[in-house]
Amino acid sequence: MRPYVSTARRYLWVLVPMLALVWGAGLAAGYVEYTTTYEAQAQVWVLRVSQDLAIPNPDDPNVPVVQTVGAQQAELLGQLLRTKSVLRDVVQRTSLRAALAAAPDESGYLTQIAKHFKIQALGTNLVSVAFTAHDPKTPAEMVNAALAVRSERVAQARIAGSSALSALYRREFEIAQGQALAAQRQLDDFNASHTGQLSADEIHQQSLLKLAVDLAQGRLVNLQNRIDDTDVAPALVDMSGIEFQVVDPAQAETSPSGGTRTAATLAGIAFVVGCALACLLVLCGTFLANRFAASTDLATLAPAKLFAAVPQVGVKDQARRDLRRTLAAEAFSNIDTAESRMASESRGR
C-alpha cells in the first residue's frame, strides 16, 4: 500500500487537475442535463376487454393470458411506438414536424425520438406514458399525440379485423344455409314419398332427417349471432372507451423534471472514470517506479549501495537544467583571469 500512496503523492499535481477536470466535466454535464430536461407524463387506466365484447381469435380463442392488463398494454404501446409509421404520425401532429421534415436522415431522427418515450406499467391496471425533451412544450405534445395515434390505430385495426371475421362468418353462414336447405329438401322428399303407414325403419330415418334439419338451423342461428357480435362489438368498445382511459393527460411542464436519472448517471460515470484513471495512473506510476531507480529499490543493486541522494534543486528563477551552468559560472567565471595570474606569477618567478 505504501508504494501506491507514495506514487499518488508524487503524481499529486497530475491527479488533482485530472480528477478536477473529469469530475468537474461530469458534474457540469449532469447539471446541464438536469436543468434542461423536461418530462411530460400521462397516466392511463386500462381494463381487460370483456370476453363477450372481445374479438375472438379465430385460430385459438382459448389462449391463456399470463400478463396483467397493465403490463400487456404497456408492452403493446411500447411496440407500437417503435414502428416508424406510428412515430411519423405522432411527430406530424406536434411542433417537431418541421424538424422531421428538415432531418436529413428521417429514420435516424425517428429512432432518436423513440428513445425519448418511456412506457411503464405502474400497476395491474395503470400505465404511464412519458416523453423527455430539452424544452417544456414538446413532451406534452408528444405524449398526447402518441395516445391519440394509438387510439386511432387500434380502432382501425379492430374494424379491419371485425370486417374480416364478419366476412368469414358470412361465408360459413352461406354454406350452413345451403346445408339446411338440403336437409329440409331431403325431409320434404321423404315425407312426399311415404304417405301411408310408416314402418319402424322409416320412422327412424324420418327422425334422422328432422334432426339434421334442426342442427342446420341451429348452426344458422349461431352464425347469425356471431355476425351480429362482430358488427356491434368494436362500436361498443369504441363508444364506451373503458378499455383505455387517459386518467391524467400530459401537461406542459414549467420546471425541469425527468433528467435526474440521466444527470446522476452522467455524474456517476464521470466519478467512476475519474477514479479509474487515477487508479490507473497510480498503478502505472508504481509499476514504472519499480522498474526505475528509486531509493527503495536500490537494494536490488547489491553489493553496490546507496551512498547519498542529491535532492532536486532549482537556482533562483532558472530551470533545473541550468544548474550545471550556474555551478560552472560560479566555478569558472574568472578562470581566464586566474590563468593570467598564474602566468604572471610564473613570469615573476
Added chain:
Amino acid sequence: MRDLALSGSVPHAKRNGAPPRQHAPSADELASWVSLTAPVAGAFDALASRIDSSGVRILGFTSALSGEGVSTIALGTALALAALRRDAVLLVDANWIQPSLTSDAHLGSARGLAECLGSDASVAAVARPASRPRLWFLPVGDRQLARPSLRALESFVADGLDAFGAVVVDLPALLPAEQFVVPWPPVLDQLFVVLRDAATPLALVRQALEKLGSHVATQLVLNRASAPEARFRPTDRR
C-alpha cells in the same frame, strides 16, 4: 615536488603537512560564493560532507547512461569540498565523450588530462585554478593524443595528484563509453554511479555494474531525489 612549488600554479604537496598553496579569496569572490543559492549549496554540502568524513581522497562519478547529471554532481561536489576542506581540490574532466565541464570553462583547446596521460605535460603545468578558493580544474585536453589506460592513469595519479587533498573525476557514462571508464576504478578510492531518481532503468544500472566487476568498490548516488529527507538513507558508511 619542488618543481611544482616553483611553478606557482599548483599547491604544495600534502605530504609535507602544509596546506596547499593558493591565492587568497577576494571579497568579491567570497560574495560571489555566498551568492550561490542556499538550496544548491546545501544539496552538495551533504554529499561532500559524507565524502569528507569517509576519508575518500580520489573519487570518480560515472553513470550507466548519459544525461544522468554526472558532470553537475562532480562539479557541485568539488565546489562543496573546496568550501568544506582546507586543502586543495582538483576537479578532473575525464569525459572523453562529452567534456561538458571543459566546454563550460571555455577550455576546449587548452591542454589537460590527455596531455598528462600522454606524458606531454604534468598536472602542475595544465591544472588551472578555478574561481573558487582551493578549487583547481583539469580540462580534458586534446583527446586525440591519448586514451585512458591503467598504466597511464597509475602514473598520472602517482606523479601529480598527491598535491591535492581531494580529486574529483568526472567520467563518461559507462555503457556507451566503457573503454574510457573501466581503466579508472583501480586508481580511484571510490567510484560513484549516479542514478536519476525514478528515471534510470535499474536493469541498465545492473548491467553497468556488471561491466565494472565485483572487485570495484562502487557506491550509488541518487540524483534529483524528490524527497531528500526521506530518501537520504545511506546504508554503508565504510
